[in-house]
Amino acid sequence: MGFADDMRVATAATWEAAVGHRFVDELWAGTVDDAVLARYLAQDALFLDRFVALLGEAVASADRTAPRLAIARQLGLVAGDENDYFDRALARLGATAPTDPLPATRGFLDLMDEARRSTSYGDALTVLLVAEWLYLDWASHPGAAPDDWLHREWIDLHRGPAFTAWVDLLRSETDRVAGDADRTTRERMTELFTRAVDLELVFFDAAYAAAG
Numbered sequence: 628m629g630f631a632d633d634m635r636v637a638t639a640a641t642w643e644a645a646v647g648h649r650f651v652d653e654l655w656a657g658t659v660d661d662a663v664l665a666r667y668l669a670q671d672a673l674f675l676d677r678f679v680a681l682l683g684e685a686v687a688s689a690d691r692t693a694p695r696l697a698i699a700r701q702l703g704l705v706a707g708d709e710n711d712y713f714d715r716a717l718a719r720l721g722a723t724a725p726t727d728p729l730p731a732t733r734g735f736l737d738l739m740d741e742a743r744r745s746t747s748y749g750d751a752l753t754v755l756l757v758a759e760w761l762y763l764d765w766a767s768h769p770g771a772a773p774d775d776w777l778h779r780e781w782i783d784l785h786r787g788p789a790f791t792a793w794v795d796l797l798r799s800e801t802d803r804v805a806g807d808a809d810r811t812t813r814e815r816m817t818e819l820f821t822r823a824v825d826l827e828l829v830f831f832d833a834a835y836a837a838a839g
């Protein structure tokens with residue numbers, strides 16, 4: 628197994644708790660409370676800003692042209708279609724992106740900033756991989772998608788052939804870079820992967836915890 632699969636196994640308990648989270652079930656069922664979804668999306672709008680910056684760093688630090696172009700194309704989609712979803716969804720929910728991140732969001736922003744400032748392609752890839760692979764996992768549910776665009780589009784942004792190919796690219800690049808890396812770099816990538824999976828779980832929890 629490569630680095631990505633090894634890490635997926637090593638973090639399996641937390642990973643499965645995140646992809647099987649109540650938020651995911653309620654989103655698929657179309658029953659997620661508007662206040663919970665608004666809180667989640669408002670915090671995720673803060674996530675998106677730093678995620679775009681991290682994608683930009685991966686574009687800059689990629690050591691090959693093909694992955695650099697693939698990451699740049701995905702950056703365009705996130706800044707375009709995905710950001711457009713946030714604008715429409717937050718407007719419909721009557722919410723705005725807060726200026727203050729909740730602790731889980733703060734943890735993610737710090738993690739993404741750390742990976743970006745390292746200017747290490749491997750660090751950037753590791754955090755991007757968790758964020759996209761874990762979302763592909765919960766969004767690749769076999770059941771019928773909910774009717775309401777508010778729920779369905781958030782699922783559709785994280786599944787399908789193009790998104791699957793994007794995650795495959797992140798996985799193979801992460802495996803390649805980790806395979807060539809020295810022990811210190813690999814250990815850092817291991818730590819970043821683990822922290823990112825932990826944060827994905829608490830990010831979902833926070834949408835409910837803050838709702839009171």
Ligand SMILES: Cc1ncc(CN)c(N)n1
Nearest residue numbers: 671674758759762827830
């Ligand atoms: C917290 C979180 N993690 C991952 C994703 C998918 N890019 C997201 N939008 N938000």
